[in-house]
Amino acid sequence: xxxxxxxxxxxxxxxxxxxxxxxxxxxxxxxxxxxxxxxxxxxxxxxxxxxxxxxxxxxxxxxxxxxxxxxxxxxxxxxxxxxxxxxxxxxxxxxxxxxxxxxxxxxxxxxxxxxxxxxxxxxxxxxxxxxxxxxxxxxxxxxxxxxxxxxxxxxxxxxxxxxxxxxxxxxxxxxxxxxxxxxxxxxxxxxxxxxxxxxxxxxxxxxxxxxxxxxxxxxxxxxxxxxxxxxxxxxxxxxxxxxxxxxxxxxxxxxxxxxxxxxxxxxxxxxxxxxxxxxxxxxxxxxxxxxxxxxxxxxxxxxxxxxxxxxxxxxxxxxxxxxxxxxxxxxxxxxxxxxxxxxxxxxxxxxxxxxxxxxxxxxxxxxxxxxxxxxxxxx
Numbered sequence: 001x002x003x004x005x006x007x008x009x010x011x012x013x014x015x016x017x018x019x020x021x022x023x024x025x026x027x028x029x030x031x032x033x034x035x036x037x038x039x040x041x042x043x044x045x046x047x048x049x050x051x052x053x054x055x056x057x058x059x060x061x062x063x064x065x066x067x068x069x070x071x072x073x074x075x076x077x078x079x080x081x082x083x084x085x086x087x088x089x090x091x092x093x094x095x096x097x098x099x100x101x102x103x104x105x106x107x108x109x110x111x112x113x114x115x116x117x118x119x120x121x122x123x124x125x126x127x128x129x130x131x132x133x134x135x136x137x138x139x140x141x142x143x144x145x146x147x148x149x150x151x152x153x154x155x156x157x158x159x160x161x162x163x164x165x166x167x168x169x170x171x172x173x174x175x176x177x178x179x180x181x182x183x184x185x186x187x188x189x190x191x192x193x194x195x196x197x198x199x200x201x202x203x204x205x206x207x208x209x210x211x212x213x214x215x216x217x218x219x220x221x222x223x224x225x226x227x228x229x230x231x232x233x234x235x236x237x238x239x240x241x242x243x244x245x246x247x248x249x250x251x252x253x254x255x256x257x258x259x260x261x262x263x264x265x266x267x268x269x270x271x272x273x274x275x276x277x278x279x280x281x282x283x284x285x286x287x288x289x290x291x292x293x294x295x296x297x298x299x300x301x302x303x304x305x306x307x308x309x310x311x312x313x314x315x316x317x318x319x320x321x322x323x324x325x326x327x328x329x330x331x332x333x334x335x336x337x338x339x340x341x342x343x344x345x346x347x348x349x350x351x352x353x354x355x356x357x358x359x360x361x362x363x364x365x366x367x368x369x370x371x372x373x374x375x376x377x378x379x
Contacts (some may be wrong), residue, residue, distance in 0.1 A: 131353060
């Protein structure tokens with residue numbers, strides 16, 4: 001196995017690191033920088049404009065999730081709702097190097113991914129509200145975001161069920177002799193599911209351009225991954241598949257995530273080889289809006305330890321230290337993203353609900369033309 005332990009940052013050794021973040025709603029532009037921590041060390045290969053865009057996307061994701069939590073508690077959003085706060089560096093670092101014709105697929109904690117991929121915040125919020133102007137015309141909701149225009153293939157509610165779909169996308173790319181890649185996000189509980197091994201095995205055996213990104217936030221719902229995984233290091237699961245490159249990344253470091261993904265993209269395009277990236281990260285909220293952030297399966301002390309190292313505040317500090325942005329510019333950017341998110345909620349409120357008859361749309365395919373032989377005679 002082509003394996004690297006850590007792209008940047010300290011050795012992780014399979015244990016949660018002390019991370020830095022502030023509580024929900026802390027101003028992104030806070031001039032009291034707080035503890036120095038182990039934030040990004042330099043901005044290799046990034047222009048000023050690219051660096052600013054990474055920060056903008058992380059702030060947009062955070063502010064969007066904060067607004068989502070607010071309106072969910074007001075009863076504006078129904079169903080399950082899984083927030084991404086704390087993991088923004090993973091989505092932004094991994095998705096930002098992709099081309100427009102590449103593909104992204106993920107599980108149900110999907111709001112940030114579709115935003116980073118380029119979907120309109122208005123359309124995403126409208127989908128959460130279940131309105132016709134949503135990305136899936138209000139029929140998908142929080143867990144099933146889908147945006148064909150940006151090659152964003154979901155948003156899947158069944159744990160691990162989308163990994164075979166990602167492998168299928170990789171197969172389609174090779175079948176059509178393309179050079180795109182498929183980026184597949186999933187949580188740590190997926191590594192104990194059969195579809196994980198089936199998808200990884202097929203991707204390695206057939207040399208498919210799929211990048212599997214494990215967002216290891218230490219918990220599968222409310223279960224500590226160390227209680228259920230028969231492996232000290234989840235990255236070692238990749239040892240079973242010849243040709244599968246594997247790397248552990250500091251998932252709280254947007255630059256580390258981007259570097260690791262860029263290398264995986266190059267490998268996929270040139271060599272048609274898959275990569276397994278374990279992004280070690282932490283979510284600041286509960287598994288969903290249905291459970292508290294601490295006090296049940298994790299302690300307040302553990303949460304605060306990780307909250308001492310926020311990926312957004314780390315990157316903000318790095319941009320200021322490198323002269324890429326000033327504190328005032330970041331303040332203005334933060335306010336702009338707040339305004340964008342507020343406008344998205346207003347847009348969603350104005351958007352109408354789907355016609356009840358729409359529930360029957362897109363369930364069955366259209367009838368076959370009479371001149372086409374039917375393989376499925378029972379139809």
